[in-house]
Amino acid sequence: MVSVLTALLLIACCGVPGEGEELAISADVLLLTPEEGIRLAMKHNEHLLMAQAEQGKSLERVREVRAEGLPQLSASVNYTRNWLLPTFIFDDRTFKTGSDNNVVGTLNLTQSLYGGGGFRAALKAAHLNVVFEEEVARGVRQSVTALVEGAFDDYLLARELESLSLLALRRARFNLAQVAVLRRTGRAAEYDLLRAQVEVTRVESDSVDVRNEIRVAKLELKDVIGLNLDRQVEIAAEFRETSQLNLEDLPALLQLGISRRPQIRQLDQLVAVARHNIQVARAEGRPSLDLVTRGQVQFQGDEIKLSNEEWRRSWSSGIRLEVPIFDGMQTGARTARAKLELRRLELDRDRLRRSVQREVRQACLNFNAASARVDARRRTVDQATKGLQVARSRYRSGLGTQLEILDAQVVLAQAETEFATARRDRARRLVEVELAVGVLGELGSQVSG
Numbered sequence: 001m002v003s004v005l006t007a008l009l010l011i012a013c014c015g016v017p018g019e020g021e022e023l024a025i026s027a028d029v030l031l032l033t034p035e036e037g038i039r040l041a042m043k044h045n046e047h048l049l050m051a052q053a054e055q056g057k058s059l060e061r062v063r064e065v066r067a068e069g070l071p072q073l074s075a076s077v078n079y080t081r082n083w084l085l086p087t088f089i090f091d092d093r094t095f096k097t098g099s100d101n102n103v104v105g106t107l108n109l110t111q112s113l114y115g116g117g118g119f120r121a122a123l124k125a126a127h128l129n130v131v132f133e134e135e136v137a138r139g140v141r142q143s144v145t146a147l148v149e150g151a152f153d154d155y156l157l158a159r160e161l162e163s164l165s166l167l168a169l170r171r172a173r174f175n176l177a178q179v180a181v182l183r184r185t186g187r188a189a190e191y192d193l194l195r196a197q198v199e200v201t202r203v204e205s206d207s208v209d210v211r212n213e214i215r216v217a218k219l220e221l222k223d224v225i226g227l228n229l230d231r232q233v234e235i236a237a238e239f240r241e242t243s244q245l246n247l248e249d250l251p252a253l254l255q256l257g258i259s260r261r262p263q264i265r266q267l268d269q270l271v272a273v274a275r276h277n278i279q280v281a282r283a284e285g286r287p288s289l290d291l292v293t294r295g296q297v298q299f300q301g302d303e304i305k306l307s308n309e310e311w312r313r314s315w316s317s318g319i320r321l322e323v324p325i326f327d328g329m330q331t332g333a334r335t336a337r338a339k340l341e342l343r344r345l346e347l348d349r350d351r352l353r354r355s356v357q358r359e360v361r362q363a364c365l366n367f368n369a370a371s372a373r374v375d376a377r378r379r380t381v382d383q384a385t386k387g388l389q390v391a392r393s394r395y396r397s398g399l400g401t402q403l404e405i406l407d408a409q410v411v412l413a414q415a416e417t418e419f420a421t422a423r424r425d426r427a428r429r430l431v432e433v434e435l436a437v438g439v440l441g442e443l444g445s446q447v448s449g
Contacts (some may be wrong), residue, residue, distance in 0.1 A: 055275065072111070074108045103298065103300075109293040111291040122276070142435060160420040168203050175406075241427070247436065263356075280338075282335050284334065289320070298311065387411065417434075
């Protein structure tokens with residue numbers, strides 16, 4: 001209803017486009033839809049960018065842990081110059097011990113064969129951390145989507161209130177014109193004319209505040225999206241009225257909330273990580289087995305020569321077994337601490353599941369209440385419109401008073417404002433339901449477990 005009246009007002013003020021004309025947007029004006037606003041917010045939001053950086057760190061952690069199970073190859077070269085060698089005398093002859101130059105090159109290869117299961121557990125924990133960071137980023141995306149949709153709803157409400165303000169001003173001016181005609185014919189008192197003039201002035205003053213509110217709402221929308229506040233935008237949006245979720249099936253919504261909420265999924269990953277951390281702690285007290293290969297080349301002489309005959313080579317391979325005997329009971333303490341951390345996370349997850357179920361139920365109740373208010377406010381607008389018509393008819397026929405018309409206009413304006421506010425509230429309650437279930441911004445694609 002309001003959108004139709006807004007269109008009529010625009011046509012009345014600006015005229016209808018003639019043949020060959022079209023309503024175009026300048027190239028330097030950004031057409032801003034909710035989808036475009038969400039896309040830009042995802043691009044500029046600092047919290048989401050930080051979450052993406054954490055995702056990159058978790059992937060690098062996987063590489064770091066995987067490297068611990070790969071062969072470790074190292075090479076070293078040691079050169080020693082002996083400036084004064086020890087000497088001894090035998091049969092009146094002087095001999096020196098050692099060589100002036102000593103070069104040793106070493107190549108070491110170590111491959112872990114068994115580490116008590118710690119490597120495999122650490123690698124699984126690293127992969128789970130990647131999933132955890134993905135769920136953190138997913139939760140941030142949903143929060144950003146909720147902020148953007150809320151900013152759009154606030155702007156739409158301000159725009160609707162501006163349209164209603166124009167309608168109220170037209171009614172007040174129409175009433176003033178009607179009273180003026182009746183006053184010229186002697187059918188209305190001067191007081192009625194004065195009251196009608198005061199009402200026009202009052203509505204004009206209110207429209208100034210409404211225009212300021214829509215400017216503020218547009219600035220807040222730009223700020224949430226991350227746009228330059230001086231950027232010219234044309235906003236194309238409507239209040240949300242439906243959802244792809246079946247809002248009548250509460251058990252399905254509860255189950256979907258348990259399986260899809262990012263916060264629960266994050267705790268699921270942390271619980272799994274804690275279980276693997278127990279294995280890592282236990283592995284520190286278990287035997288380890290490594291394959292060790294060592295190669296060495298050595299040269300000793302008073303002068304460095306590069307001929308092969310002067311270099312001595314050696315290669316060796318072996319198995320190194322290391323068995324912890326006593327570590328001051330550190331392994332037991334670390335294992336116990338990891339178990340306690342696991343228990344804490346499990347309790348936290350149980351608490352969060354109950355909280356999510358409560359939030360889903362409450363969001364559904366709030367949406368149902370908001371929908372009922374929209375229906376009630378719509379009927380109120382219809383009734384107030386009829387009341388204004390009756391008051392005008394009574395005044396023209398001399399049975400009513402100017403006060404009845406003014407009261408009817410105020411009641412209708414209030415009813416229209418409450419109707420617009422109720423539509424905004426219903427749109428917000430829809431967002432809250434999808435946010436509580438954990439699918440906000442994801443219903444355009446297939447929602448899978």
